[in-house]
Amino acid sequence: MEENKIAELDEETLFLVSQTFKALADPTRIRILHLLFNGELSVSNIAETLDLNQSNVSHQLRFLKNLRLVKYRRDGKTIYYSQDDEHVMKILQQSIDHASHH
Amino acid sequence: MEENKIAELDEETLFLVSQTFKALADPTRIRILHLLFNGELSVSNIAETLDLNQSNVSHQLRFLKNLRLVKYRRDGKTIYYSQDDEHVMKILQQSIDHASHH
DNA sequence: TTATAATATGAATATATGTTCATATATATT
DNA sequence: AATATATATGAACATATATTCATATTATAA
Numbered sequence: 001m002e003e004n005k006i007a008e009l010d011e012e013t014l015f016l017v018s019q020t021f022k023a024l025a026d027p028t029r030i031r032i033l034h035l036l037f038n039g040e041l042s043v044s045n046i047a048e049t050l051d052l053n054q055s056n057v058s059h060q061l062r063f064l065k066n067l068r069l070v071k072y073r074r075d076g077k078t079i080y081y082s083q084d085d086e087h088v089m090k091i092l093q094q095s096i097d098h099a100s101h102h
Numbered sequence: 103m104e105e106n107k108i109a110e111l112d113e114e115t116l117f118l119v120s121q122t123f124k125a126l127a128d129p130t131r132i133r134i135l136h137l138l139f140n141g142e143l144s145v146s147n148i149a150e151t152l153d154l155n156q157s158n159v160s161h162q163l164r165f166l167k168n169l170r171l172v173k174y175r176r177d178g179k180t181i182y183y184s185q186d187d188e189h190v191m192k193i194l195q196q197s198i199d200h201a202s203h204h
Numbered sequence: 205t206t207a208t209a210a211t212a213t214g215a216a217t218a219t220a221t222g223t224t225c226a227t228a229t230a231t232a233t234t
Numbered sequence: 235a236a237t238a239t240a241t242a243t244g245a246a247c248a249t250a251t252a253t254t255c256a257t258a259t260t261a262t263a264a
Contacts, residue, residue, distance in 0.1 A: 009136050009198065014129050016201040017194075021132075024123040026252075027116050034111050043211055056253055058212055077210045077261050087200055091193055092119075096111065098189055099118040128222075145241055158223055160242055179231050179240045 023067050024092055028052065029060050033083070033092055036070065040082035125169050126194060130154065131162050135185065135194055138172065142184035 023029055031050050035041060041049075047057045061081055064070040071084040083089050125131055133152050137143060143151075149159045163183055166172040173186040185191050 007202075009133060010202070013198060013202040014132060016204070017197050018127055018129045018132055020197060020201070021123045021126040022251095025120055025127040027120045028252075030116060030120055030123075031111060044209095053254065054211075055213085055255075059253080062212080074211095074261090077208095079211065087196075091197065094189075095119050095122060095193070096115060099122070100109075100112070100115045102118070124221095130222075146239095155224065156241075157225075157243085161223080164242080176231090176241095179238095181241060 019067060020069075020088060023064060023069055024088070024095075026060075028056070029064060030092070032057070032060055032064070033069070033089065034096070036081065036083045037089070037093070040073075040080040042078045042080050044078075046081070121169060122171075122190060125166060125171055126190070126197075128162075130158070131166060132194070134159070134162055134166070135171070135191065136198070138183065138185045139191070139195070142175075142182040144180045144182050146180075148183070 024033075028050075032046055035046060035049060043057055043061065044054060046052070046061075047054045050057070061070060061072075065072065065081075067085075069083070069085045069088055070081050072079050072081045074080075126135075130152075134148055137148060137151060145159055145163065146156060148154070148163075149156045152159075163172060163174075167174065167183075169187075171185070171187045171190055172183050174181050174183045176182075
């Protein structure tokens, strides 16, 4: 029988994983993603709902967009953001559930 | 019918979740936890294996211990660390698998 | 074209974080 | 008791990060 040895961690995977968790490591970004559970929202809508600076929200959304955790569509002057990574959203949901039971 | 509305995020849960993901957001800590998939290891063993400063490993282990992601036992001069949060370790494993397929 | 609204961007800044260095603590050995 | 080994700790430092401010961009409406 072979040992159930865990595979090596290559540099690229390590970077990707750490970046993804970094996205989830900030309260503001968690709140934004948490909001997007309910569906797409405009930047100003997110900012109002969470009582955040528009610029701040825009910066954070860019961060999330670069990691492809969210996507957007434009409708006139308004840009609607929505989730774009089921796996990460599921992990976030699980972790919130897990943490909220304490 | 009611809408499937997502519950509010209270301050404490938000903090806990962000802290947990912060633990997973650093490459060094990911490498340490990844090593611990295979079982308990001493501080010096971790440091050697990952080619890290002993002090650095010690600091990171303290961080992980404070979040109860790892636990330790002493045997003489040696202290052995091991994983202590199945849920988080499962999430890490999933995320590594997910990321390594790209 | 001018004005208005929604969003994005870059610079500035304060704070957080990761790592190293020097040293302290705890245990074992002689 | 003196020495050696394993780990922990605190200070220092460099870098990263989150937020704000001022302004640019893009699209609509007057």
